[in-house]
Structure formats: C-alpha cells, structure tokens
Amino acid sequence: MxxxxxxxxxxxxxxxxxxxxxxxxxxxxxxxxxxxxxxxxxxxxxxxxxxxxxxxxxxxxxxxxxxxxxxxxxxxxxxxxxxxxxxxxxxxxxxxxxxxxxxxxxxKPDQLREVLDKVEASLDQINRSELERRDRLWFIKSRAEVLAEALWLLNGESLSGLLDDLHREFSSSTPGLEGRAKGFWLDLLSFVNGALEEKSSGTILLFGDKGADLSEDPDALRGEIESLFTRKADEIRQSRNWQSHHNMKRTADFLKENYSNEKLSLQDAADYAGISPSYFSRMFKEEFGISFIHYLTRLRMERACELLRDPLAKTYEIAYAVGYQDYPHFAKVFKKLYGVSPSYYRKAMGLDAPSSD
Structure with a gap:
C-alpha cells in the first residue's frame, strides 16, 4: 500500500x-x-x-x-x-x-483517478528499480568477495576468468542496463577495496579513486580493470613472505581437498603445514586475511552454493557433502553468512527443487 x-x-x-x-x-x-x-x-x-x-x-x-x-x-x-x-x-x-x-x-473523480494511476505507475517503477539495484549490488558484492580472494591468493587464472564473466554481465544488452557498465565496475571496486582492507589489516594500498578515470566504453573498461588488478597483484606479491605464502597455499589446497570431512580441524591443517597450531593460526590469518575456521566455513558454503544450483540435489544431501552431518547447523551457518536460508537462496536463483528446510 x-x-x-x-x-x-x-x-x-x-x-x-x-x-x-x-x-x-x-x-x-x-x-x-x-x-x-x-x-x-x-x-x-x-x-x-x-x-x-x-x-x-x-x-x-x-x-x-x-x-x-x-x-x-x-x-x-x-x-x-x-x-x-x-x-x-x-x-x-x-x-x-x-x-x-x-x-x-x-x-472531478475521473481526473483524480487519472492522476492517481499516473502516480501509482511512477511508484511501481521506483520500487522495481530499487529492487533491481539491491539485487545487483548483492550480486556485485558476492563477486567482489570472490575477486578479492583470488587477488589476495594471486590466482591470476581465476581472476581473469572472473573478470571475463563480469564483463559479459555488466555489458549486458538487457533493457535498462545499457551504458551502466562503468557504474557497476565502480561499485565492484568499492566492495573489493573493503575486502582487501579487511584481509590486509589496512596494510595494502587500495584502488583509491583510480576508477574515476575509467573509460565509458565497456570493452575498453575490461582491459583497464584487468590492468588495475594486475598492478594490485604486483603490490601484494611484493609485500609477501614467499616461503610462508607457499606453505599456506599448499595448506589451502589441502583444505579444498578435504573440506567435506566433518572432523577436519585446525590441528590437522597445522600438522599438514608442519608447524604448531598457534603459529599456523597466526600465519594463516596473515596470509588469507581471515581465521582458519572462517576460511573453512566460507569454503564449505561456497561449495554449497554451487551444489544448490543443481535442482535435483536435496539440501540435506548438500549439507553432508560439504562437511555438516547436522543439517539444522548447516542451515544456520548458511543463513548467517548469506542472510538467507539455503532454500530461499535456491528460489532466488530461480530453481525449484526438493528441500529440507
């Protein structure tokens, strides 16, 4: 109303x-x-x-x-x-x-009704635009977090693929999106800045206002954005202790291979890295910008999001597949991270499928 x-x-x-x-x-x-x-x-x-x-x-x-x-x-x-x-x-x-x-x-009643119809149409359009803006910002924020992760891990291949996907998305010919690519990229850079600041505890110089000089042409933008990320990766690379980085990266690969093990612990990861749990915890936080448990949780939840896109998979089966034997706990952790339940996330993706929540 x-x-x-x-x-x-x-x-x-x-x-x-x-x-x-x-x-x-x-x-x-x-x-x-x-x-x-x-x-x-x-x-x-x-x-x-x-x-x-x-x-x-x-x-x-x-x-x-x-x-x-x-x-x-x-x-x-x-x-x-x-x-x-x-x-x-x-x-x-x-x-x-x-x-x-x-x-x-x-x-005159008919004149008032005509004015009210016009106002209603205007308000409906404002509401639709605001909803579209919120949805797009949610999408951009989620992609920015993945981009910041790839940048922080210096994963050039993943970074390039993500930028290609975003270029296609931001250059869409969907009605209403024409000419807005630069605004989308600027929103993305803002979110990436925040994620990098958190990961580096403020030690990494951010993109600043460099985005203001970006081109308006979508194809030119793609190259300019990649150049920004390439330079930023060089800054991060120069700031790293590479021996520690290599060890932590090996451990990250270990976690990606074993995240479905419900009993996987910080002790297991420290043993794999060959260092004490306390030292491992500190080095892990310095490397990835988040604690071990938060990293493992995010890893599991990102994999859960991928599995939720399969309309035939039941949500409790997805919980088991990412290391949660207790489905209610999985749903609680998922909602805390993404703000919605697994079933709502699935509906937001336009999928109707068997659900347990």
Missing part, C-alpha cells in the same frame, strides 16, 4: 479526497489529514509518505513552502497540488518545483 497525506483547510474537501483515494482495491491509503502546511510538514517528516495531496493556499505554510521544506526531509515523496481557478498560474509554478500534477477545484 502507498501511504497518502492530504493537506487542506477545508474538512469537506479532505473527506471527499479520502473517499475518492481509497476506492475498492486501491493501492493507496490515507494515513494522515492536515489542516495547514505546518501540520502537513510534521506528518511528512515523521511518516515519509509516498504521496502528498495538498491545497496550494493554506495557513502557516502554503503549498509551495510546504514542498520546499519537505524536499530535504522526504525527497522521495511525490506531491500533487490542488488549486482553484484563481490560482492556476500559481499551480503552474508548482510544476517547476517537481510537483507530479495538479487538480483544479472542484475536484
């Missing part, structure tokens, strides 16, 4: 508007009525309604003053002005304030 505040100093007009706005199956509901501009501003400040229908001439604050004051408090709110014939030029001035439309008194 879209929330509406009606502002008019005439009670009869407010009652008429409320009745006309809340027609059967209407997407609008009147949450507040104000007798003057000051009271209307309080409603807007506290409740941030999607729509305000206001008379252009009111005590305390007139319609234009109300809109001007409200813009800084609820910039997303849509305004519709009501005016008399004598105020027609005033109403036209209101349109320059970004008002969606205006209605002349006496208000």
């Amino acid at each position: 879209y929330r509406v505040v009606v502002a008019d100093d005439e009670m009869l007009i407010k009652r008429t508007l409320k009745k006309l706005i809340e027609y059967e199956n209407s997407p609008f509901t009147v949450i507040g009525e104000a007798e003057d501009g000051g009271e209307a501003l309080e409603w807007i400040s506290v409740h941030r309604p999607e729509l305000v229908i206001t008379d252009i001439r009111m005590p305390v604050l007139d319609g234009l003053e109300l809109i001007s004051e409200a813009r800084s408090r609820a910039p997303e709110t849509i305004f519709v002005i009501i005016s008399g014939h004598d105020d027609f030029s005033y109403a036209q001035q209101a349109l320059r304030f970004g008002v969606a439309d205006y209605l002349l008194k006496p208000i």
